[in-house]
Amino acid sequence: MSTASNFGFSDIETTVDAGRELTYIAAISEALREEMRRNPNVLVMGEDVAGEFGGAFKVTKGFEAEFGARRVINTPIAELGFVGAATGMALMGLRPVIEMQFADFISTAFDSIVQFAATTHYRWNGAVPWVIRAPADGGIRSGPFHSQNPEAWFVHTPGLKVVAPATPADAKGLLLAAIRDDNPVIYFESKPLYRALKGYVPPGDYVTPIGQAHVARAGNDLSIITYGAMLHQALAAAERLASAGIMAEVLDLRTLKPLDTAAILATARKTGKVLIVHAANKLAGVGAEVAALIAEEAFEWLDAPVQRIGGLDTPVPFSPSLEDAYRPNAEKIYVAARALAAF
Amino acid sequence: MSTASNFGFSDIETTVDAGRELTYIAAISEALREEMRRNPNVLVMGEDVAGEFGGAFKVTKGFEAEFGARRVINTPIAELGFVGAATGMALMGLRPVIEMQFADFISTAFDSIVQFAATTHYRWNGAVPWVIRAPADGGIRSGPFHSQNPEAWFVHTPGLKVVAPATPADAKGLLLAAIRDDNPVIYFESKPLYRALKGYVPPGDYVTPIGQAHVARAGNDLSIITYGAMLHQALAAAERLASAGIMAEVLDLRTLKPLDTAAILATARKTGKVLIVHAANKLAGVGAEVAALIAEEAFEWLDAPVQRIGGLDTPVPFSPSLEDAYRPNAEKIYVAARALAAF
């Protein structure tokens, strides 16, 4: 996986070869288009999603032509209000898929998400089956407001579900699962993977169940628990570790809420050494919950301190030299894993 | 400490006896009044803070009469906008102390806090010395929107400081420290302590430094790490544990960002057994960071799994029967601590 800087603005390939190797973003687009064909209650809304334009990253290009303006809605710049409107639609049984232009702007809709949508079923049985697609993550020289990974805010919030696919297949599978889920689901897509990562995507109706992590690589010496773009950095590190005779197991969480605690504890108990990696701020990030869970429930199996690598406790800096210092990568993972293996 | 249900609406005592035993809320009010007398750049703003009314909890009652309308500003219901306005004032060198009517409404101002105020110094050296006073916490039958403990969102966010006093003395000392700090500080006050907790408060200029935890009770058998109203539940549990021959050390974090990692690691290494307690949702809460830190840096000293008790992963339910099930208390702490001691 490269971190190509043209991560986002070109058109998405629409012709799929027989081997069904799709880019990550093409998988998102395909899942959405197919589900809109299957289910007339599914619609998309967000800034610039309609018309020939089809969204900042072109995920919905051609959608208005196929599905009509009623199902492909351009919104004014009013995230708080239009997520609220999506909640109203969802309460009436529609299934809006909301595109945030960048995940960074999800905070603008915060109250609509964490106070209204997240609590409504608990309070009065109102189901809110919307999905927010949030183009997240950095490494692409986009600066503090186009690089954020804000998932921890939502994992801490009762009533939401949170997913973060790392592969084209899961990009499709988790989006379908998210749309079909009767709850508000935040779907964090990884911009650096958009056009840089290709992989096999099953045709047709393919679902990755929410709540199931995936062992992306098996190993006995230590566990690397991660998600999103960092999966590929972890896999690259694991490859190098293997050359050094260290067999790392790599667990791709895929769903961040609800966490697959069984899978987390299984790998921790299996290897006894755990390194948790994510691009988001390490401090009080999702990795803290994973580490705490392991320290609580796999303690007796542990042979070493639970390690974490994450973003620094700063805004995401823009300049390449600073962003590289800010951001985890395969090299940093490799170094930490070697130390852990040697513990 | 009792959880009296009249936690908030009566006037605050203003005559202070020679022993200087003040309620928690009187200590807040005193700190604010005294600092406004000392520093003409300090002002208060928020919904209903002005006039004879003086705020939903009466913290600023009489302030407009003393300091004038210029320094005691009633705002319309526009949290996002008025926190933004406070940021502008702060950039010009004023020190606004913003009252959120309830901590639950801090999410309404989210972007102003986490995107603008928190990042401005890192991005262009703009110092934002405001304080948000956020009346937090439940146990008082106030339901999902008047009982929240949202500190974890802010601890995860780079550029903020977060404090949570548990005693009248720290209520004063941390408020003064927060006002004098050149950064945006969120000050979580505990509603259940407002009028239910009294204690000695030093006169005059008394500061509790930001970033320093406090050993509220020393002990060797296990550590209870906590903050806010739960400190008093932990102390009550420790008392009972002592009768059973178990000597618990109780660490009051006081500051949640930056965490006093030295104090946390010291107590963990000292006792080898740690129980972390907070009223906020346990899942991906501040306690997760504390547990992860310990699992990372005190691992070799640990004699038992790191335990956490927190709120459930639900909105805070209103009904007494449900809220009691939701919320940690001395009994639950006692039970968990006994099991931990026996590990």
Add this chain to the structure above:
Amino acid sequence: MSTISLTNEQRLELYYWMILTRVFDENMVALWKQGRGVGGTFSQRGHEAISVGAAYALGPDDVIAPMHRDLGAYLLRGITPQRIFGNLLGRASGVSGGRDANLHGMGDLNLNIIGFISHLTHSLPVSLGVAMSFLYRNEARVALTFTGDGGSSAGLFHETLNMAAVWNAPLVVIVENNQYAYSTPLNQQMKSPNIADHAAAYAIPGVIVDGNDVEAVYAVTREAVERARQGGGPTLIEAKTMRMLGHAIHDGAEYVPRELLAAWEARDPVQRYRTFLCENGITDEDELAELTQRAEVEITDAIARAEASPLPDPATVLDGVYA
């Protein structure tokens, strides 16, 4: 008092919902004064004509999203007094099953009611979304929602009205301008006292109505609802009234000038309609007394049943977080 084509039967219905709301409110206040309440609660006094008059203008398939002073709307739309007292008292039988407090969280989609949330002013965009679902499915239904003068200062007021206008949504927004947001008088909230003035900038109709005149509220709401139903888009209605008691049960509202209250007391919406009905020979004091009596029985009975009903089983605390 405006006159529109309401049958006398309908007028008595309107009156009954108002007196039921008033009796509910007085009993609720008394209950709390006796220390039998749980948490806080909001008095409804003064708002009866708005909540009842507006809700009465809807058809059964229309959706309503009331705010915290719209008890009358909940009652009229079919939430029983017992379920509401159950909510106030945190009972399992309450609308929210003991989960949400006072008049919040009282949604019931079977009755086409969206529950209220503390955070102002989220009923507006949510109702816009409800209205958009009607356009989506080509249904001739309308969404009606409410905000206070205070809530109108929030950004959502603007975002919602702007999008509703662009999308021509079948949405009616009523601002219950009761002169105060908690302790804050109107002139500290906005410079122009007429909130309906905002409508012009959205290029939608804006109407000011006497919020203490139930038939007038009914009439303007009805007109807006029918316009929306026929594709005419959203309307902003400002109903002027006065909050006659404190913001919530604990609030003595000493900050409100007594003369102001006295002036509005003379325009009490319930008493005023009573006088209108009698003076126009639509009914007489005996029949009205009977209605009051019926309301008293209904409310007293509801309180007794709600108080006698159990709190939720703590073992259910985790239930219902997810659908």
Add this chain to the structure above:
Amino acid sequence: MSTISLTNEQRLELYYWMILTRVFDENMVALWKQGRGVGGTFSQRGHEAISVGAAYALGPDDVIAPMHRDLGAYLLRGITPQRIFGNLLGRASGVSGGRDANLHGMGDLNLNIIGFISHLTHSLPVSLGVAMSFLYRNEARVALTFTGDGGSSAGLFHETLNMAAVWNAPLVVIVENNQYAYSTPLNQQMKSPNIADHAAAYAIPGVIVDGNDVEAVYAVTREAVERARQGGGPTLIEAKTMRMLGHAIHDGAEYVPRELLAAWEARDPVQRYRTFLCENGITDEDELAELTQRAEVEITDAIARAEASPLPDPATVLDGVYA
């Protein structure tokens, strides 16, 4: 072309800032096309008259909070082209020291400039707070800020104008209505095309001005600034213009009808002022060519220096999170 009392010297100054902005922009676009850029950037073409005309109306102690199409304002207020190119290229010498991207984060309190943030429309409330600090300290200073047509749909637009009106704050808000928010045309953003209409509901002055006429922009801004300075409170100004290139450097803006662009091209603010200055004998083509030449040299030099300057030391990544 409106006429107001500007000296010829001032007019040449206005022109210089506009041509400097234009030359900066053209060089920047070329740089990015050559792949020498870092991240994205926003073209300023079409916005020169607004950013320059408005900023020129301020006194040195007034505070300005520009948006992402106000390059001219940054230049006029004293941020050097080199520091701005340094920002765009992520250099240590950039205004934000490599921390923030493109024209964001370019605050400098020594120059009375508030930095822009991506999240729309936070410059508004922050500038309101700046204005409030002037009232607080009894200083005769004014805050000026900007938003796009797109940003005017955000709730902060309402919250800010409402509070500014109630507080009578010395604040001027200019909406740069360039017909599009990214790909979204005005009629999908709002029903009424005149954003200044909102002013009436806040009971503050609202003015529409030709955003391609630098002297007109200067004149209305100057009037609003002086009113604010004298205690007359806030003004909402809507400057109508057209975004002449894509939203950002990567955007070809195929969604904009070519005829629309052609129509606006004929009203190009720089060319128009050039014609005005020549036709009125204020200057001649030779002098103007010389100014252009001066701008070219300044910008070329700035680019060279910025490109040659180092990236930030990675060891400093943690510096400056806290004050």
